[in-house]
Amino acid sequence: MGLKAKRKLGDTLTYAALIIISIIWLFPFVCLFLQSLRSYNEGGGGMVEYLLPKQFSLDSYAYLFSSDSKFVRWYLNTLVIACFVAVLQTIVVLCVSYVLSRMRFKGRTFLMRFWLILGMFPGFLTMICLYFLLKQFHLTQAGAIPGLILISVASSGMGYYVTKGYFDTIPKALDEAARIDGASRARVFLTMILPMSKPIIIYAALVAFMAPWCDYVFASYVAFGYTDSYNVAVAMQNWVWTNDYQGYFTRFCAGGMLIAVPVTILFICLQKYYVEGVTGGAVKG
Amino acid sequence: MGKEANTGKSKIGSFFGAIGQEFKEIGLAFAQGDWKTKVSFLIMGFGPLMRKQFLRGIAFLAVEVLFVWYMVGFGWRYLSDIGTLGTVARVMNADGTISYNDNSFLILLYGLLSIIFIGVFLFIWRMNIRENRKEEKLLAEGKALGTVKGDLHSLLDSNFDKTLLALPVLGIFVFTVLPIIFMICVAFTDYDANHQPPSNLFTWVGLENFKNLFSFGGTGLGSTFLTVLAWTLIWAFFATFLTYFCGMGVAIMINRKGIKCKKLWRTILVMTIAVPQFVSLLYVYKMFANDGLINSYLMKWGWISSRIPFWSDPLLAKIMIILINLWIGIPYTMLITTGLLMNIPEDLYESARIDGASGFQMFRSITLPYMLFVTGPFLLTQFTGNLNNFNVIYLLTKGGPQSMALSNNAGYTDLLVTWLYKMTVDDTNYRMAAVLGIMIFVVTAVISLAVYNMLPSVKDEEGFQ
Numbered sequence: 120m121g122l123k124a125k126r127k128l129g130d131t132l133t134y135a136a137l138i139i140i141s142i143i144w145l146f147p148f149v150c151l152f153l154q155s156l157r158s159y160n161e162g163g164g165g166m167v168e169y170l171l172p173k174q175f176s177l178d179s180y181a182y183l184f185s186s187d188s189k190f191v192r193w194y195l196n197t198l199v200i201a202c203f204v205a206v207l208q209t210i211v212v213l214c215v216s217y218v219l220s221r222m223r224f225k226g227r228t229f230l231m232r233f234w235l236i237l238g239m240f241p242g243f244l245t246m247i248c249l250y251f252l253l254k255q256f257h258l259t260q261a262g263a264i265p266g267l268i269l270i271s272v273a274s275s276g277m278g279y280y281v282t283k284g285y286f287d288t289i290p291k292a293l294d295e296a297a298r299i300d301g302a303s304r305a306r307v308f309l310t311m312i313l314p315m316s317k318p319i320i321i322y323a324a325l326v327a328f329m330a331p332w333c334d335y336v337f338a339s340y341v342a343f344g345y346t347d348s349y350n351v352a353v354a355m356q357n358w359v360w361t362n363d364y365q366g367y368f369t370r371f372c373a374g375g376m377l378i379a380v381p382v383t384i385l386f387i388c389l390q391k392y393y394v395e396g397v398t399g400g401a402v403k404g
Numbered sequence: 405m406g407k408e409a410n411t412g413k414s415k416i417g418s419f420f421g422a423i424g425q426e427f428k429e430i431g432l433a434f435a436q437g438d439w440k441t442k443v444s445f446l447i448m449g450f451g452p453l454m455r456k457q458f459l460r461g462i463a464f465l466a467v468e469v470l471f472v473w474y475m476v477g478f479g480w481r482y483l484s485d486i487g488t489l490g491t492v493a494r495v496m497n498a499d500g501t502i503s504y505n506d507n508s509f510l511i512l513l514y515g516l517l518s519i520i521f522i523g524v525f526l527f528i529w530r531m532n533i534r535e536n537r538k539e540e541k542l543l544a545e546g547k548a549l550g551t552v553k554g555d556l557h558s559l560l561d562s563n564f565d566k567t568l569l570a571l572p573v574l575g576i577f578v579f580t581v582l583p584i585i586f587m588i589c590v591a592f593t594d595y596d597a598n599h600q601p602p603s604n605l606f607t608w609v610g611l612e613n614f615k616n617l618f619s620f621g622g623t624g625l626g627s628t629f630l631t632v633l634a635w636t637l638i639w640a641f642f643a644t645f646l647t648y649f650c651g652m653g654v655a656i657m658i659n660r661k662g663i664k665c666k667k668l669w670r671t672i673l674v675m676t677i678a679v680p681q682f683v684s685l686l687y688v689y690k691m692f693a694n695d696g697l698i699n700s701y702l703m704k705w706g707w708i709s710s711r712i713p714f715w716s717d718p719l720l721a722k723i724m725i726i727l728i729n730l731w732i733g734i735p736y737t738m739l740i741t742t743g744l745l746m747n748i749p750e751d752l753y754e755s756a757r758i759d760g761a762s763g764f765q766m767f768r769s770i771t772l773p774y775m776l777f778v779t780g781p782f783l784l785t786q787f788t789g790n791l792n793n794f795n796v797i798y799l800l801t802k803g804g805p806q807s808m809a810l811s812n813n814a815g816y817t818d819l820l821v822t823w824l825y826k827m828t829v830d831d832t833n834y835r836m837a838a839v840l841g842i843m844i845f846v847v848t849a850v851i852s853l854a855v856y857n858m859l860p861s862v863k864d865e866e867g868f869q
Contacts, residue, residue: 130662137657141672144731148675150697151687166690168700211575214568222565230573237580239848241792241821244841245583246828251509252578273579276572303557304564332680333795336825352682356799359686368690375683386678387671397736398743 148379155179155372164369179373189346190354190374196264197331197350197378203268205328208275212323213316215276217308220286221294234277246340253341263341263348270337271330281396285319286312322396325389332382351378430530433537441536448529451536455543459552464532471525479518486515489593493605504602508595516585591838597831613839625836628810633847635722636819639797640790642726643733644783650730651737652745652775656767658738659745670742673735681732685799688728689715716805718816725817729796740782741775748774780859787855788848792821812836820844 150170157164157172157179164179183190218224219231249270253259258266289312297307313320331338335352342348349357355374358367386393434445444451449464475483485491490506497503542549559567591613599606620626658669676684691697692714699711715721748771756766776783797803803818803826810816813830814823820840827837 126662130660133657133660133663137663137669140654141669144672144675144735147684147688147691148679150691151683166693166695166697168695168697168704170697170701211572215572218565218568224565230569234576236849237576237584239788239845239852240584241824241841241844243794243821243825243828244587244838244844245580247834248513248583248586249579251513252583270579273575276569276576277580303561305560305567308564329678329680333682335682335798336794340829352680356682356686359690360802372687375687379679379683382680383675383678387674390671390674393677394739394743398740 151372151375151379154369155376157369159369164366166368179369180377182370183373183377188370189349190351190377192347193349193351193354194377196348197352200264200267200271200334200350201328201331204271204331205324207268207272208327209320209324211272211275212279212282212327213313213320216279216282216286217312219279220283221291221308221312222304238277243336246337249337250340259341260343260345260348263338263345266341267331267334267338267350270341271327271334275327281399282316282319282323284399285316285396289315318392318395319399321389321392325386325393326396329382329386332378426530429537430533433533437536437540441533441540444532444536448532451539455539455549457539457549459555460535464528464535467525467528471521474521475518479514479521482511482514483518485511486519489607490605493601493603506605507601508593508599508606509601512589512593513582513586516589517582520582520585587838587841590834591842593835595834595838596836597833600832609835613835617836617839617843623811625811628812628814629843631810631816632814632818632820632823633843635817636791636847639722639726639819640787640793643729643790643793643796644787646726647730647733647737648779648783648786651734652741652771654734655738655741655745656771659742670738673738675735676732677735677739681795682799685728685732685796688731689800692724715801718805718807721801721805721817725797725800728800729793732796740779744775744778745771784852784855784859788852791819791848791851792844793819794821794825797822798825820847 153170153172156175156177157167158174158176159178159182161167161172161174182188219227250259253262253266253270256262256266256269258269293311294307297311298304302310331350333352334350335356338350339353339356342350342353346354351374355371355378358371358374434442440451440454447465448468449461451461452458452464453461485506489508489511492505493507494502495505539549592608592610593606594609594612595606598604616623617625617629654673657663658666663669693699694711694713694716699708699714702708703711713720714724752770753766756770761769797817797819801815801817803815803822805817806813806815812823812833813826818826821844824837824840824844827833827840
């Protein structure tokens with residue numbers, strides 16, 4: 120077999136593998152989409168033994184937007200949390216990263232080591248204590264939304280690694296030149312470093328924005344029993360796990376589509392920055 | 405060894421030396437200081453105020469006032485009870501109503517807070533002494549003291565670190581440090597479903613909970629703990645390395661020279677990162693359920709005669725979880741390795757090819773060593789992350805299938821962290837949950853330390869550069 124033929128065979132095999140992989144990767148999402156379109160008359164919204172609906176309809180979507188369901192409310196809850204967390208968490212992370220990257224002060228290494236050790240404790244360990252603290256500020260049940268934002272943002276300073284790694288790559292000579300010209304640290308940070316850090320800012324905000332959509336543990340604990348404060352993850356999970364999921368399966372699919380599509384589009388648009396962030400972070404460690 | 409002991413001794417020696425030094429300085433500050441400084445020992449910030457350093461003086465004074473106000477009005481009550489965590493939970497009033505008296509939860513939490521406040525207060529008190537001494541020295545040398553404006557400006561310049569870190573550090577203290585210390589203490593109490601404040605008290609029990617975790621037979625959790633720990637480690641190992649190698653394989657395929665539409669392939673794979681996990685994983689869980697799509701189609705096509713118990717057979721459930729985690733994890737590794745693979749100099753491969761190396765040989769002796777070297781730290785964080793990978797387990801099996809052979813509601817696919825979650829939420833068995841949390845910390849810390857020191861990129865920073 121000649122070199123060229125070998126090469127061609129290799130290409131073909133690779134294409135075949137990639138196509139199979141793509142099918143596996145997309146299959147669940149295609150199923151999700153198809154089932155969300157199944158009419159309520161067919162299997163009563165439960166699980167059925169076939170994939171293609173016999174009767175297409177938007178029943179499930181209509182239900183989500185009807186007054187019987189609080190889906191819109193849950194959706195807005197999650198959106199509000201995600202937006203606030205994205206903005207506030209990014210600000211906190213940027214501040215911490217700048218300080219740790221650029222300034223040398225007493226206790227700096229202690230702080231970094233201490234946070235590293237703190238990070239080794241599982242987050243759920245402190246759940247009851249956090250719940251109690253939030254309750255003192257009336258941020259549970261009816262006040263769960265600000266409470267969840269507070270919890271996410273409060274401890275976000277510990278996740279500075281990726282951003283600090285990025286700041287470390289900006290030459291310090293730039294700072295020093297500006298400082299010789301009389302610019303204060305604050306000025307250097309706000310007018311020089313930040314404008315140069317657009318990719319990492321977008322990365323930090325994107326990651327922060329995506330996390331609340333999956334938050335089940337704290338969200339269900341803090342909002343316990345108060346359905347108006349649920350986020351989509353808690354509400355959808357209840358639909359799937361509680362016993363009446365039979366009637367809610369297609370509705371879960373429809374809700375899942377409504378959540379997945381916008382988040383995915385946003386992610387794919389900003390994919391470039393995400394890749395930059397994770398690659399930089401992974402290699403820096 | 406001897407050397408280590410030596411440095412250890414000298415470390416302890418220098419620690420005590422530093423403390424001695426500190427006391428000496430405080431003593432000197434008092435002995436040599438003027439009356440303003442001496443009053444500052446009692447009334448913080450008095451010296452700076454008298455020397456017209458109003459901002460600093462007021463700040464110190466405010467700290468002292470707040471501290472005294474907190475301790476007298478609030479903290480002292482709780483601090484004095486911290487040895488017993490309360491003695492009387494409820495009292496029956498004359499009119500038959502019940503009023504709550506001691507609340508162990510509050511006593512422990514606010515007691516700890518008071519202890520921490522005392523530490524912080526001592527630190528600031530020391531700062532106050534130092535400030536007085538500095539001012540005296542400056543005045544003695546005939547130099548001018550700083551101005552309020554200068555102080556404020558320094559917060560944006562030389563002290564900018566304090567400005568930026570103040571809120572994050574406070575947030576981490578209140579919502580991470582304090583709760584963790586609290587839960588570590590809970591591990592030494594009997595806080596569980598039978599000892600719930602405010603109607604019941606809980607108290608210190610020493611190491612009883614730890615003994616319970618390591619006792620086998622009877623009601624001890626020993627065998628369950630070992631089962632769960634073993635699966636946690638197996639899971640973390642497979643989840644990390646299988647995804648790593650498969651992800652790298654996919655990245656190599658997409659990077660192949662003749663392959664077109666590279667961006668399309670990547671975007672398809674990235675879908676599983678973009679779609680919130682509770683949508684994708686819950687759906688996949690349902691797909692493989694007994695009455696799910698996969699079983700139904702396999703039945704319809706006559707490939708199987710009875711439904712495959714994907715989630716109720718322990719071994720099968722474990723395999724499924726690891727496989728489905730590949731679906732979630734491969735894209736992530738693929739993204740990270742794609743760029744790195746392209747960084748490997750092409751002439752390395754070129755010369756290997758001339759020497760007649762096969763594709764696999766090149767992978768083993770060029771690609772793999774390079775990738776392991778560069779992504780060592782990443783693999784470590786992935787591993788520790790997988791030890792605590794709550795979502796994949798909980799969204800798929802919720803830790804099940806459960807069994808009578810395992811105590812405390814543990815299931816065969818439970819990780820330590822999902823077990824902890826169940827103990828907290830379902831059983832309100834906080835004492836054991838706290839012990840488990842500490843064990844997770846120990847496991848994570850030991851593995852991180854051991855592996856970190858073995859990493860080639862740590863040992864040999866110059867390699868591959």
